[in-house]
Amino acid sequence: MTSLILFYIISTIVIGGALGMVGTRNMVHAILFLLGSLMGVAGIYVLVFAEFLALVQILIYGGAIIIVLLFALMLTNRDDFHGRMENTQWPLAAIASLGLFILIAASIFADPQSSFENPIHANFTEIGRSLFTKWAIPFEIASLILLIALIGAIVIARS
Numbered sequence: 001m002t003s004l005i006l007f008y009i010i011s012t013i014v015i016g017g018a019l020g021m022v023g024t025r026n027m028v029h030a031i032l033f034l035l036g037s038l039m040g041v042a043g044i045y046v047l048v049f050a051e052f053l054a055l056v057q058i059l060i061y062g063g064a065i066i067i068v069l070l071f072a073l074m075l076t077n078r079d080d081f082h083g084r085m086e087n088t089q090w091p092l093a094a095i096a097s098l099g100l101f102i103l104i105a106a107s108i109f110a111d112p113q114s115s116f117e118n119p120i121h122a123n124f125t126e127i128g129r130s131l132f133t134k135w136a137i138p139f140e141i142a143s144l145i146l147l148i149a150l151i152g153a154i155v156i157a158r159s
Helices: 002-023 027-047 051-076 078-082 090-110 112-116 124-133 136-158
Strands: none
Touching (some): 124 136
16 A cells, blocks of 8 residues: 555656656756656656666666756757747647547556556566677667767867
């Protein structure tokens, strides 16, 4: 019963962060709302006893990605950093989000037993082997792209 209450509290934090991120006009506030939402997802991972995924969520998304977004924002768009951004496509985003929510809720309520009866058990040895063999090159390419983007932001900011 306690874990269900914690789940509802953390889910409210995740949804609130996501709505705050989409609804704000300040870019820095949007990034901070994203951080709150990502930390809530890490909390849900802790609730389902996936501590490794929670730690990865905090370190990679909560740390690295948010820092890269803030650095890129500070180095490239000085006007967006202090000012407000205009969001002209929010009605389309709201309709798409509502449609996706209705689709997911309908699939859960159509057959609630099948949505929750197959727990996922992670084999960390297999995950590690897969990361260092099958997915090593895509991760290195992604890190190079992030490095090039950061260097590009610095070059643009200096000129």
